Amino acid sequence: MADSRQQKATAELLKAFSHPTRLSILQELLAGPRCVTDMEEILPARQANISQHLAVLRNARLVDYAQDGVLKCYYLCRPRLVKELLTLVGRDEPMVTRTAAEIKADKKRMAEISESSRSVGAPAVASSGVKRKSRAR
Amino acid sequence: MADSRQQKATAELLKAFSHPTRLSILQELLAGPRCVTDMEEILPARQANISQHLAVLRNARLVDYAQDGVLKCYYLCRPRLVKELLTLVGRDEPMVTRTAAEIKADKKRMAEISESSRSVGAPAVASSGVKRKSRAR
DNA sequence: TCATAATATTCAAAAAATCGAATATGTGAA
DNA sequence: TTCACATATTCGATTTTTTGAATATTATGA
Numbered sequence: 001m002a003d004s005r006q007q008k009a010t011a012e013l014l015k016a017f018s019h020p021t022r023l024s025i026l027q028e029l030l031a032g033p034r035c036v037t038d039m040e041e042i043l044p045a046r047q048a049n050i051s052q053h054l055a056v057l058r059n060a061r062l063v064d065y066a067q068d069g070v071l072k073c074y075y076l077c078r079p080r081l082v083k084e085l086l087t088l089v090g091r092d093e094p095m096v097t098r099t100a101a102e103i104k105a106d107k108k109r110m111a112e113i114s115e116s117s118r119s120v121g122a123p124a125v126a127s128s129g130v131k132r133k134s135r136a137r
Numbered sequence: 138m139a140d141s142r143q144q145k146a147t148a149e150l151l152k153a154f155s156h157p158t159r160l161s162i163l164q165e166l167l168a169g170p171r172c173v174t175d176m177e178e179i180l181p182a183r184q185a186n187i188s189q190h191l192a193v194l195r196n197a198r199l200v201d202y203a204q205d206g207v208l209k210c211y212y213l214c215r216p217r218l219v220k221e222l223l224t225l226v227g228r229d230e231p232m233v234t235r236t237a238a239e240i241k242a243d244k245k246r247m248a249e250i251s252e253s254s255r256s257v258g259a260p261a262v263a264s265s266g267v268k269r270k271s272r273a274r
Numbered sequence: 275t276c277a278t279a280a281t282a283t284t285c286a287a288a289a290a291a292t293c294g295a296a297t298a299t300g301t302g303a304a
Numbered sequence: 305t306t307c308a309c310a311t312a313t314t315c316g317a318t319t320t321t322t323t324g325a326a327t328a329t330t331a332t333g334a
Binding site for chain 2: 004007008010011012013014015017018019020021022023024027032033044061064066067068073075076077078079080081084085086088089090092093095096097098099100102103104106107110
């Protein structure tokens with residue numbers, strides 16, 4: 001299924017993360033609640049702009065706030081998500097390189113597996129090496 | 138130091154993820170190498186567009202390809218990153234709500250901690266409740 | 275060499291994101 | 305009330321992203 005609705009929703013969530021200023025805000029909130037003034041002291045952005053980014057984060061349901069007098073104390077709605085996401089993209093995985101030969105062997109292996117376990121799991125491989133119009137090499 | 142260079146790089150990486158079509162491509166590649174024709178069969182997008190999105194993913198160093206005859210077999214450069222990121226955003230965390238009272242208590246607690254452990258860790262909290270210009274309530 | 279299939283690139287238009295400036299809203303203090 | 309501060313919203317300009325159409329490129333088999 002891998003719903004396209006789901007992909008759209010996920011893309012929107014990730015888009016909320018995809019801006020340096022918003023990342024900084026999230027990082028900051030990871031340390032605890034902050035009001036907008038706190039953020040203005042730290043971020044190289046004007047008040048209006050920070051407010052705009054906070055609106056984006058609110059729409060994505062990544063942050064919410066509690067009113068405290070004149071201040072609005074922002075906090076993370078889903079701290080774990082934010083923490084783990086930032087951790088994940090922070091550490092970088094060594095990159096993999098694969099040769100054509102490796103891939104061919106891999107595909108063959110996959111094909112054999114899906115052949116032996118007909119219509120059981122591994123649907124993602126079903127279209128591979130099967131429906132090739134012309135040559136599949 | 139929470140470098141702003143770092144934030145920019147991270148934002149760019151996440152931006153590569155932030156499109157439904159690209160998410161679908163990554164999801165597909167998670168199951169194994171695929172050539173562009175494979176993807177055309179699955180995705181609701183034209184060849185040129187898929188190629189364009191693949192270019193974005195290549196620039197982000199999320200995918201690379203190995204030439205196999207006429208075909209280009211795309212694969213994930215950093216499969217773990219992709220897998221974990223997609224898993225993470227897939228499962229959704231129950232959302233947290235905090236009251237102003239809670240936050241106030243929290244801030245006070247944080248302030249006390251940073252006070253007792255002067256200049257030891259917890260730098261993220263240093264600016265909180267300290268440098269408020271006027272009223273901090 | 276030529277034809278063809280697979281894929282990439284270029285270009286222009288449309289849509290979306292970003293930002294600063296100005297202005298509005300809301301809250302507590304006087 | 306009125307004022308001042310904290311924050312949000314609106315608007316218009318600029319930049320970036322996205323897309324289809326057309327075209328280019330490359331590898332292979334004939």
